[in-house]
Amino acid sequence: MILKIDFSSALSRFLYYARIWIMMSKNAFMSVLAQKKLFFLFLTGKIIRFSFFGLFLFFLVQGAGGIVGYDVDQAVFFFLTFNVIDIISQFLFREIYRFRPLLISGDFDLILLKPFNSLFRVLMGGADVIDLFTIPPLIVAVIYIGGKLNPMAFHIFLYIVLIISGLLIAMAFHILVASLGIITLDVDHTIMIYRDFVNLGRFPIEIYRQPLQGVLTYLIPLGVMIAVPARALMGLVSIQGVLLSFFLSFTGIFLSLRFWKYAIKKYTSASS
Amino acid sequence: MISNMGKYLQVFKISLGQEFAYRANFILWRLRNLLQIFLIFFLWDAVFSDPDTQLFGYDRSKILTYVFVLIFVKALVLSSRVTDAAGEVSRGDLSNYLVKPVSYFKYWFSRDVSSKLLNLVFAAGEALLLFILLKPAFFVQTNLLLVFFFVVSTVLAILIVFLVMFITNSITFWIPESAWGVHFVLMVLLEILSGVLFPLDILPDKLFSLLSYTPFPYLVFFPIQVYLGNFPLPVVMKGVFISFVWVVIFTYLLKKVWGKGLKAYQSYGR
Numbered sequence: 139m140i141l142k143i144d145f146s147s148a149l150s151r152f153l154y155y156a157r158i159w160i161m162m163s164k165n166a167f168m169s170v171l172a173q174k175k176l177f178f179l180f181l182t183g184k185i186i187r188f189s190f191f192g193l194f195l196f197f198l199v200q201g202a203g204g205i206v207g208y209d210v211d212q213a214v215f216f217f218l219t220f221n222v223i224d225i226i227s228q229f230l231f232r233e234i235y236r237f238r239p240l241l242i243s244g245d246f247d248l249i250l251l252k253p254f255n256s257l258f259r260v261l262m263g264g265a266d267v268i269d270l271f272t273i274p275p276l277i278v279a280v281i282y283i284g285g286k287l288n289p290m291a292f293h294i295f296l297y298i299v300l301i302i303s304g305l306l307i308a309m310a311f312h313i314l315v316a317s318l319g320i321i322t323l324d325v326d327h328t329i330m331i332y333r334d335f336v337n338l339g340r341f342p343i344e345i346y347r348q349p350l351q352g353v354l355t356y357l358i359p360l361g362v363m364i365a366v367p368a369r370a371l372m373g374l375v376s377i378q379g380v381l382l383s384f385f386l387s388f389t390g391i392f393l394s395l396r397f398w399k400y401a402i403k404k405y406t407s408a409s410s
Numbered sequence: 411m412i413s414n415m416g417k418y419l420q421v422f423k424i425s426l427g428q429e430f431a432y433r434a435n436f437i438l439w440r441l442r443n444l445l446q447i448f449l450i451f452f453l454w455d456a457v458f459s460d461p462d463t464q465l466f467g468y469d470r471s472k473i474l475t476y477v478f479v480l481i482f483v484k485a486l487v488l489s490s491r492v493t494d495a496a497g498e499v500s501r502g503d504l505s506n507y508l509v510k511p512v513s514y515f516k517y518w519f520s521r522d523v524s525s526k527l528l529n530l531v532f533a534a535g536e537a538l539l540l541f542i543l544l545k546p547a548f549f550v551q552t553n554l555l556l557v558f559f560f561v562v563s564t565v566l567a568i569l570i571v572f573l574v575m576f577i578t579n580s581i582t583f584w585i586p587e588s589a590w591g592v593h594f595v596l597m598v599l600l601e602i603l604s605g606v607l608f609p610l611d612i613l614p615d616k617l618f619s620l621l622s623y624t625p626f627p628y629l630v631f632f633p634i635q636v637y638l639g640n641f642p643l644p645v646v647m648k649g650v651f652i653s654f655v656w657v658v659i660f661t662y663l664l665k666k667v668w669g670k671g672l673k674a675y676q677s678y679g680r
Contacts, residue, residue: 179591183598190602197612202457202465327438334445341449345456347544350448 158254159262166232166264180268188272191340192217206344211286212372213342218280219368220339222301225276227308229269231261234312238325244409257398260316261309289371296380300367303387307363308336310390317394317401339364362386417512418520425491425524440532443484447536450607451477451544461547466612471547472638476609478537478548479634484606485533487567487629491525492518492575496589499582502677515576515664522572551637559646563633566653570625571600573660576668583671586678605631625660628653 170177192214199205199213208216237260240246249259289297311332319325338346339360346354355361362383369375429436454477457463458470468476495518498504507514541548551557578596582589601607603626610618610631621627632649635641641649 173587175585175588176591179588179595183591183595186595187598187602191607194602194608194612197614198453198457198608201612206456324434327435327442330442331438331445334442338445338449341453341456346448346452347455350452 155254155258158258159265162259162263163265167267167270169264170267177268181271184268184272188221195341206342208342211283212368215280215283215287215371216342216365216368217340218276218283219301220336220364221276222280223304223308223339223363224333224336225269225272227305227312229266229273230305231309231312232266232269233259233261233263234316234325234329236264237316237319238323241319241323241325241405242409244407246405247407250405256402257313257316257395261312284371287372290373293371293373296370296375297367300370300375300380300383303383304363304367306387307359307390310387310394313391313394313398317397320401320405336360336363342368359386359390418516421512421517421520422524425521426528429525429528436528436532440529440536443481443533444536444540447477447481447540450480451540451546455544455546466609467640468609471549472640473609474546475549475638476634478541478546479637480606480630481533481537481540482530483564483567483630483633485529486526486564487571487633488600488604488606489526489529490571490575491521492572492579493589493593495576496579496582496593499579499671499675500586500589500678504675505677508672518576519572526568549638551639553639555643556636556639556646559650560633560637563628563636563650563653566650566657567629567633569657570653570660571629573657573664574625577660577664580664580667580671583674599626600629603627604629605634609634611635625653625656628656 195213195217196210199208199210204210205213240249240260246256249256252259284294284297312329315325315328315332318328322328335354335358338354343351343354343361343365351361355365366375366379366383370380451474454473457465458468458473461470463470495514498507504514507517540546551560574596575593578592579589581592603610603621603624605627610621610627613621628649632653636646636649
């Protein structure tokens with residue numbers, strides 16, 4: 139009976155937040171689509187960057203006859219997996235880029251007063267419509283190139299589960315950036331530096347020398363976010379790798395939430 | 411009484427002071443550059459892990475030198491403050507300059523030079539640090555004529571980027587909200603097609619020769635190739651001439667577009 143009540147309460151809570159997210163996303167989409175020229179310029183820029191980088195990678199690895207033991211399809215698959223994590227997390231957590239103005243103007247007060255979780259609003263208050271357009275072709279490319287690697291059903295399952303784990307790590311980083319933003323009032327540079335680190339995951343992590351490779355695997359777990367899911371689809375990940383991925387994602391979420399609770403107590407509401 | 415050159419020297423000094431006022435911003439910007447260089451360096455380091463590898467016409471020392479020279483050329487050519495001018499047009503702040511005895515282009519060029527100087531100093535420090543840490547094979551160009559043409563082609567590239575960015579700023583006269591988007595597309599094109607991400611000659615021949623009809627290869631790829639001595643002297647001179655022609659074309663275009671833009675300018679927000 140108790141379990142039933144908890145489940146129903148969790149479900150209604152989930153639906154409550156889902157409704158809020160849809161409403162906020164609609165508003166964000168309408169706001170972007172109101173400036174159609176700007177929307178098309180950004181979409182064009184993103185498509186050009188993605189296409190040229192993919193082409194460059196293809197020509198490079200083909201010309202070199204492979205890179206750190208991976209062939210062309212495998213190297214391209216790493217690049218696509220990087221994009222899956224990067225684009226989906228940007229789509230979901232785009233609102234973080236608009237957090238600083240709220241902090242320096244004191245308008246964050248208005249969010250704290252609302253009857254829903256303020257962190258939810260800070261992270262997911264405005265999904266990015268541009269990325270919504272780039273996600274479907276990206277998924278098609280992942281299925282096409284992934285299919286050429288002849289994965290087993292279990293490896294596909296692992297890939298999907300590990301992508302979710304990677305997105306949880308990305309979420310933990312976004313929470314960390316938001317928390318640091320409250321304390322230091324700087325969000326823009328911190329999030330861009332995070333993205334520059336994530337960009338290092340465009341290629342297989344083995345290209346980096348030690349100790350950088352170790353840092354990127356464990357400290358800024360790019361290896362776990364991007365390389366482990368890609369390797370899982372190729373059947374190259376052990377059960378320890380899968381467990382490590384989940385351990386890091388849940389620890390990351392736990393620690394970042396603790397840090398958010400600490401940071402929110404430091405909010406001074408200056409300028410409001 | 412400040413002389414004609416003197417006033418731009420003052421702008422240069424004030425801009426330099428402004429950069430130092432926001433030290434954290436600048437250091438974080440350089441850190442981001444460093445991370446981007448890491449990506450390119452380690453990628454080529456992995457591809458040329460065997461010292462005897464010859465690929466796309468490069469050996470290990472030349473490709474790693476490409477990355478190191480890239481740090482300097484990128485700091486000089488692509489670091490620019492000129493994009494901020496678009497905001498001045500859209501906010502109506504341009505009016506403040508139109509009534510003053512200053513050339514708006516020279517004012518922004520002075521600001522650009524101060525930004526480039528600071529970026530160059532930091533780039534030198536970063537290159538030295540990376541050199542000590544990574545100990546890469548490095549090719550030193552001893553032909554002074556090629557070093558001279560490397561400097562000339564870099565200066566021409568700086569002028570091309572300045573002019574192109576000002577032309578894109580001019581769009582703000584007609585579509586104030588779009589300058590940001592146009593700059594984003596331009597920066598993506600500059601990053602990919604100028605040779606920052608990879609030497610352009612790894613592309614298929616047809617694509618590479620198609621690109622040579624645009625100004626992009628003359629911004630980063632060409633100056634570095636001149637330094638590396640990968641082109642014979644007639645090709646170097648032809649490339650320098652083409653860069654010069656692009657400067658002339660963009661100067662003409664800027665004058666035309668800016669003149670028309672000033673006629674459309676209504677100083678909104680003032």
